[in-house]
Amino acid sequence: MGTHALTNPVAIVGMACTRFGEHWDRSVDDLLVEATHGALAATDGVTLDDVDAFWLGSMISGVSGLTLTRPLNISHKPVTRVENMCATGSETFRNACYAVSSGAYDVVMAVGGEKLKDAGYSGLEMPSVPNDGTAPNLSAPAMYSMIVPAYARRYGISEDEVKEAMTHIAWKNHGNGALNPRAQFRKAMAKEAIAGAPALAGRLSVFDCSGVADGAAAAVIVRAEDAHRYSDRPLYVHALALDAGSGTGRNDSDYDYSELSEAARSSQEAYAQAGITDPASQISLAEVHDCFTPTEMVLMEELGFSERGKAWRDVLDGRFDRDGALPVNVDGGLKSFGHPIGASGLRMLFEMWLQFRGEAGERQVADPVYGLVQNQGGSPGDLVSAVTIVSDRRP
Amino acid sequence: MVGIEEYAVYVPTPRLERAAITAALGAGRARGARPVASYDEDTTTMAVAAARQALAGAGPVESLWFATTRPAYLEKSNASTVAVAAGLPPETAAYDVGGALRGGAGALRAGLAAGAALVVSSDVRFGLPGSADELGGADAAAAFRLGPDPVAELVGSASITSEFLDRWREPGDARTRTWEERFGVEEYVPLVQRAVDDVLGRCELKREQLDHVVLSLAHPRALGVVRSTFDAAQLGAPDDLGYAGAADLGLRLAAALDRARPGQLVLAVCAADGADAFVFRVTERHRGSRGSEVGAGQPVSYADFLTWRGLLPREPARRPDVKPPVPPASRRTAAWKFAFVAGRCTSCGYRNLPPRRVCLRCSAQDSCEPVSMVDVPARVATFTDDWLSESVQLPAKVVAVDFEGGGRFEFEMTDAVGREVAIGDRVQPTFRLASIAGNGVRNYVWKVRPQEGDS
Numbered sequence: 001m002g003t004h005a006l007t008n009p010v011a012i013v014g015m016a017c018t019r020f021g022e023h024w025d026r027s028v029d030d031l032l033v034e035a036t037h038g039a040l041a042a043t044d045g046v047t048l049d050d051v052d053a054f055w056l057g058s059m060i061s062g063v064s065g066l067t068l069t070r071p072l073n074i075s076h077k078p079v080t081r082v083e084n085m086c087a088t089g090s091e092t093f094r095n096a097c098y099a100v101s102s103g104a105y106d107v108v109m110a111v112g113g114e115k116l117k118d119a120g121y122s123g124l125e126m127p128s129v130p131n132d133g134t135a136p137n138l139s140a141p142a143m144y145s146m147i148v149p150a151y152a153r154r155y156g157i158s159e160d161e162v163k164e165a166m167t168h169i170a171w172k173n174h175g176n177g178a179l180n181p182r183a184q185f186r187k188a189m190a191k192e193a194i195a196g197a198p199a200l201a202g203r204l205s206v207f208d209c210s211g212v213a214d215g216a217a218a219a220v221i222v223r224a225e226d227a228h229r230y231s232d233r234p235l236y237v238h239a240l241a242l243d244a245g246s247g248t249g250r251n252d253s254d255y256d257y258s259e260l261s262e263a264a265r266s267s268q269e270a271y272a273q274a275g276i277t278d279p280a281s282q283i284s285l286a287e288v289h290d291c292f293t294p295t296e297m298v299l300m301e302e303l304g305f306s307e308r309g310k311a312w313r314d315v316l317d318g319r320f321d322r323d324g325a326l327p328v329n330v331d332g333g334l335k336s337f338g339h340p341i342g343a344s345g346l347r348m349l350f351e352m353w354l355q356f357r358g359e360a361g362e363r364q365v366a367d368p369v370y371g372l373v374q375n376q377g378g379s380p381g382d383l384v385s386a387v388t389i390v391s392d393r394r395p
Numbered sequence: 396m397v398g399i400e401e402y403a404v405y406v407p408t409p410r411l412e413r414a415a416i417t418a419a420l421g422a423g424r425a426r427g428a429r430p431v432a433s434y435d436e437d438t439t440t441m442a443v444a445a446a447r448q449a450l451a452g453a454g455p456v457e458s459l460w461f462a463t464t465r466p467a468y469l470e471k472s473n474a475s476t477v478a479v480a481a482g483l484p485p486e487t488a489a490y491d492v493g494g495a496l497r498g499g500a501g502a503l504r505a506g507l508a509a510g511a512a513l514v515v516s517s518d519v520r521f522g523l524p525g526s527a528d529e530l531g532g533a534d535a536a537a538a539f540r541l542g543p544d545p546v547a548e549l550v551g552s553a554s555i556t557s558e559f560l561d562r563w564r565e566p567g568d569a570r571t572r573t574w575e576e577r578f579g580v581e582e583y584v585p586l587v588q589r590a591v592d593d594v595l596g597r598c599e600l601k602r603e604q605l606d607h608v609v610l611s612l613a614h615p616r617a618l619g620v621v622r623s624t625f626d627a628a629q630l631g632a633p634d635d636l637g638y639a640g641a642a643d644l645g646l647r648l649a650a651a652l653d654r655a656r657p658g659q660l661v662l663a664v665c666a667a668d669g670a671d672a673f674v675f676r677v678t679e680r681h682r683g684s685r686g687s688e689v690g691a692g693q694p695v696s697y698a699d700f701l702t703w704r705g706l707l708p709r710e711p712a713r714r715p716d717v718k719p720p721v722p723p724a725s726r727r728t729a730a731w732k733f734a735f736v737a738g739r740c741t742s743c744g745y746r747n748l749p750p751r752r753v754c755l756r757c758s759a760q761d762s763c764e765p766v767s768m769v770d771v772p773a774r775v776a777t778f779t780d781d782w783l784s785e786s787v788q789l790p791a792k793v794v795a796v797d798f799e800g801g802g803r804f805e806f807e808m809t810d811a812v813g814r815e816v817a818i819g820d821r822v823q824p825t826f827r828l829a830s831i832a833g834n835g836v837r838n839y840v841w842k843v844r845p846q847e848g849d850s
Contacts, residue, residue, distance in 0.1 A: 122713045123783065132728045133720025133829060133838040134749065136805035138793050139783035146795065150777050153818065201790075202779035248755035250795070251748055253803040257777055257795070 003241060005273040006101040009395040011227035011234040012219045014043030017350040020215035020337045021184040028061040028115035028214075029071035035216035035343075036072055036111050043220050043230045048072065051220070052105035054079040057092030057112035057342035060119075060127060068111055078105075085377025086291065087242070088112065089345020090386035093219060094240045100221050107230075112347075113216030114340030123212065124341075136250070141209050143379035144292040145202030151258035151298065155309035163203050165312035166293035167195045170207045172321055173290060173329050177336020179362045182347075184213045184338040208293040213338025217346035219353075224394050233357050238370065239270035239389035249381020260295070262385040263302040263376060270387040271304070274395075276370065279304040283326060284368035285355060287348035289376040289385075290333040300328070303374060303387075322363065330355070330363045345375035349388065356392040369393075397507055398545025398675060402685060403448030404649045405441050405517075405536040407432045408810040408844075410692035411700050413530055419697045420525050427635040430692060432519045432534040434703040434787040435809055435827040435842065438463040439473045439480075441536035442517035443826040446481035447769065449538035450513065456540065458488040458509045462498035462516040462641045466491065467837055469566065476839065477515055479733040480826045482767060487513075494566075496613055499641035500554075500671035506541045507549050507673075514539045518640030521704045523570045531615065533637030537645025546682070547652055547661065547675040550600075553593035555586055556669040562613060569706060576616050583617035583666050588624075590670035591662065598674050605629055605674075606659035607651040611644040612666045621666075636689060646687075652677070653684040693812060703787065717785050719832030730765060735824055735841040737802060738763025746802030768824060772799040773843065775820040778808070785830055788812060796822055796843055810844040821846035 016038025018031050040046050054077060056068040065079025084091040089112040096110035119125055123140060148166075152159045171191045177183035189207065197205035220230070227234035243266035249255035267279070276282045288303065290296035300311035305326055306319075314320065320328035329335070331351035334344060352371040354360040369391060376385040409432075413425035432441060442461055450456075459481075461474035474489035483489075492498035492505065499516040506512035520532025561579045564571040573579075587610075595602065608629040612618040615638075622630060631654060639646045644665040651661050655677045663673045701707035720732075730736040731749045738750025742759035750763045776795040784791030784807070792808040794816060808816060809827055822843035829838040 119715075120713070121715055125715045128718060130721040130724060132724040132732050133718075134728065134732050134840050136793070137785050137791075137807070137829060138779075138805065139781050141783060142779050142781035142791075142793055145779045145781075146777050149779075149818065199780065199790075200783060201781045246755065250805055251755055251803050253776065253797040253801065255803070 003269045003273065005239065005395065006097070006237070008101045008103065009224040009236060010097045010101050010221050011224045011236045012353060013222055013227055013230035013234050014039045014041070014046060014220035015218065015350050015353040016042055017182055017217040017347050018215050019182045020213045020340060020347065022117050023214040024117065026214070028113055031115065031214060031216035032068055032111060032113045033071050035113060035218040036109065039109065039218035039220050044232070046107060046220055046230050048074065051077070051107050051109050053077060053099055053108045055082055055092045055096040055108070055110045056080070057082045057088040057110070057346070058114055059083050059085065059088050059341040060125070061113060061115045061342065084384055086289070086339065086341055087345060087375045087377040087384050087386045088342045089217070089347065090373065090375035090388055091242065091345070092342070093346060093349060093388065094242060094386060096221050097237055097240055100223055106222065106226065108221050109218060110221060110346060111216065111218040112342040112345065114342045115214050116212050116340055117214050139201060140379065141201035141204045141292060144295055145204045146257040147294040147298055147380060148203045150256050151294065154256060154258050157312065159203060162294065162297070162312055163195070165297050165315040166203070166208050167191050168315050169290065169293040169296050170194045170335060173333040173335035176322055176330050176363060177332025180332045180336065183332040183336040184211055185336045204292060210291050210334035211338035213340050215337070215340040215343045215347065217343045217350050219346060219349060233392065235353050235356050235390050235392060236394050237388065238391055238395050239273035239387065241266040241269035241273065241387045242384065243269070244384045245382065247378070247382045255381050257380045258298060260298055260302045260380060260383060260385070262383040263299055263374060266385040266387040267303045267374065270389050274370065274389045276389070280326065283370050283372045285327045285330060285365045286372040286374065287331065287333070287351050288328055288374040290329055290335050291339060296328065296333070299374060303372065327365050330360070330365060345373065345386065348373040348375060349390070352390050356390070396545065396548050397510055397541060397543060398548035399539050399652070400542040400545050401449050401453060401540040402649045402652060403445050403538050404646050404687045405444035405448070406430045406689045407436055407441060407534055408692045409433050409695035411695055411697065415697040416525070416530060422525065425530055429637045430533050430535060430689065431695060431700055433809060435829070437467045437828060437837070438465050438517040438519055439467045439476050440826050440828060440839070441534070442477045442515045442538070443480040445517065445536040445538035446477055446513060446515050449540045450481055453540055455484055456487060456511045456513045458490065458506070458512045459483060460490055460492055460502035460505050460512060460514045462492040462502040463518050464494060464496055464498070464641050465519045466493045476733065479729060480839070482734050482769070496641055496667035497665065497669065497671070499644045500665035500667070503539065503644065503673065504552065504554070504671065506539065510542065512541045514541060516642040516645045518642045520638065520640050521569065524701065524706060526570070528571055531637050533639040535639040535642045535646050537642050537649055539645065544680065545678055546680045547677050550660070550674040550676050551594050551598040552671065552673045553590050553597060554669065554671045555590050555593070557582065557586055569704070579614040580617045580620060583612060583614055584620050586670040587621045587664055587666050590672040591664060594662070594672040594674055600660065600674065604660055605662045607631065607655055607661040609644070609647045609651045609661065609663040611647055611664065613638055617666070649685070649687040653687045655681065657681050693810070695812070712783065714783070714785070717830040717832050719834050719836035720838050733839060735768045736765045737768050739766040744801060746798060746800070748802050748804040768798060768802065773797065773822050773824070775816060775818055775822060776803065777818060778816045792816055794822065794843060806841070806843045808844065809842045814845065821849055823847065
């Protein structure tokens with residue numbers, strides 16, 4: 001039993017990410033074509049025909065691999081659609097990596113895309129199985145807002161102090177997003193404006209929630225030993241982990257809503273695979289799932305970046321700011337990008353692609369060693385979490 | 396000897412100031428407040444609340460009779476929902492006495508004839524804005540458990556049926572139409588007179604021997620005339636409650652029984668399309684008041700009230716339409732969905748809400764035994780306000796609730812508009828509506844409300 005680093009390590013040799021936003025003029029087909037061809041163009045000469053197999057991540061924008069083959073006119077290739085709630089993007093990537101690592105294929109692609117703005121709703125519409133109507137009916141912000149009183153009580157701080165940290169996270173991520181041409185929201189916000197916005201759920205305002213956007217991202221993956229045939233600066237995968245909880249937290253009186261243990265477990269497995277013993281000092285930068293600001297705050301502890309009960313303080317001290325000791329969501333995060341489900345995990349990875357190539361412009365973090373991507377789906381107590389660790393050094 | 400073994404009333408929490416109606420409409424003057432069913436209540440849920448109280452601690456009944464003029468469903472029985480949600484076994488015969496105001500008296504008569512029965516009446520009273528039914532109505536439910544060991548035995552009854560149109564409503568309509576007021580007076584006053592004379596004759600009683608007189612009439616002016624034929628002491632203090640439709644007779648009878656002492660005689664008269672008169676004698680089993688008096692409640696604005704009744708539709712949030720529960724899934728989980736029966740794991744003792752095949756704590760398979768959660772003490776574990784909820788009333792208060800001895804579930808907290816919720820607050824389960832879908836399916840669920848008596 002156990003999870004292990006890949007016997008045959010893999011590397012990304014090309015990536016692309018569309019601008020995220022309200023693409024009234026573009027369909028999911030258009031977005032998938034742009035991301036797929038963009039990722040191929042970023043390689044040294046890989047063409048669509050060279051790709052042996054594809055994994056497509058999408059939660060609500062299409063079913064089956066045909067969602068990808070039709071717009072790209074791909075024929076007679078193995079194409080698999082992947083879904084794992086809001087962690088779909090990372091899951092797509094993880095499964096594609098396994099396939100190329102196994103030796104079954106030489107060149108594969110992970111493509112994630114989502115068209116949310118055609119639904120016409122505020123927020124997401126989660127697909128649901130016909131049921132008896134007794135499941136608790138909470139909006140996603142309401143589910144995540146439960147973190148706030150639970151965290152405050154657990155560590156003996158006031159909800160106002162938690163809110164202050166939440167405001168800092170929103171301020172930081174909007175500030176980072178303002179520097180990113182692909183972000184949906186490109187405006188730095190004053191803390192006063194963030195803190196003063198009316199509540200949507202508990203202590204969460206619109207500034208504590210990620211937006212709704214369309215977007216797509218894609219990666220071309222090969223075995224590490226082949227990477228330099230396709231890229232002069234490949235990005236190597238050091239860890240791939242997924243943790244699905246039992247989904248029983250919300251019915252278990254022992255569960256504390258401030259805990260995201262699936263995130264902790266997936267990161268611990270990833271650290272073991274990558275040989276990382278002190279993530280707080282060894283991880284150079286992280287892209288984490290800031291679907292709501294309290295999520296990012298708690299994740300700093302679950303991922304081992306902060307001591308238990310100290311994340312709110314570390315956040316306020318600027319430890320995770322762009323110029324801090326461990327920059328988190330330097331690309332602007334879900335906060336600035338919005339959250340086209342199937343694309344988000346790959347969008348996070350795309351920031352690593354840029355950072356390790358030194359192409360992140362004003363957002364560039366100096367000399368990164370390890371980059372961590374954490375992408376999750378569900379809600380506190382009912383969660384899946386995926387962690388990917390990458391580096392420009394071959395494992 | 397058959398009679399009333401136990402009784403209970405349920406009056407919903409929201410109160411509408413009548414002056415708010417006249418002020419909004421700019422016409423008339425009115426005093427006092429009337430109880431109104433909350434946004435998540437209908438005649439079925441209110442009936443369940445009354446039925447649960449009346450059944451508390453007692454054995455099963457053979458039949459259930461449910462009367463209302465605003466049935467939640469037609470064709471589909473609402474009595475069956477009341478029976479299941481009240482925790483009655485499937486062997487209980489459950490019947491709807493639907494449509495007419497007189498059903499309240501009819502259900503009582505049927506139950507008394509049946510013997511071991513539960514009689515429930517429940518009504519939601521409203522009409523077009525500015526109508527007498529809106530100003531003078533009351534939403535409430537009453538339940539009577541009937542059987543051979545009564546606190547009030549039936550001495551006799553009499554009924555007269557008369558065909559005339561004083562008030563009528565088309566199914567589904569908000570508006571109830573009425574004929575000229577004087578016509579009703581001339582019809583109802585002699586009907587009541589005759590029914591009272593008949594029942595007193597059968598019981599060989601004189602008017603003066605009656606200790607308590609209960610009068611239930613939808614016609615205020617006829618009621619006034621009839622009241623004047625009894626002593627003030629027999630009638631008790633006039634109340635400000637309003638007329639509760641099919642539940643009115645039950646509501647007033649319960650209040651009279653609360654005041655009555657063993658040996659006293661109670662006359663209960665309902666006049667609607669005829670008249671029904673019942674005489675009860677209070678027995679030594681009567682332990683005194685059941686606390687059927689109506690509490691202060693919580694204020695509701697006229698605009699909210701109109702929205703709740705569908706008379707002031709508001710722009711909904713930009714969210715998908717509410718999805719209805721599907722009948723086969725609801726059927727499979729009926730004990731959980733309607734009767735709030737969880738699964739207690741016989742291996743580890745933890746209560747699984749909802750019941751599961753594999754225990755969420757110890758993973759034992761098929762180890763759950765059914766256990767009712769309705770009366771298990773419960774407290775708020777954590778909470779939030781949700782402005783994006785599908786609930787009619789925003790923000791929806793959502794609470795994670797821990798049950799004493801194990802078990803957690805997240806609920807919408809109801810009857811808590813404007814109320815500060817805190818971790819540790821005591822709550823009690825209550826049967827309510829989550830939503831009514833576009834296909835008319837009513838999603839009944841258990842919610843929680845603040846514990847009775849806690850402020």
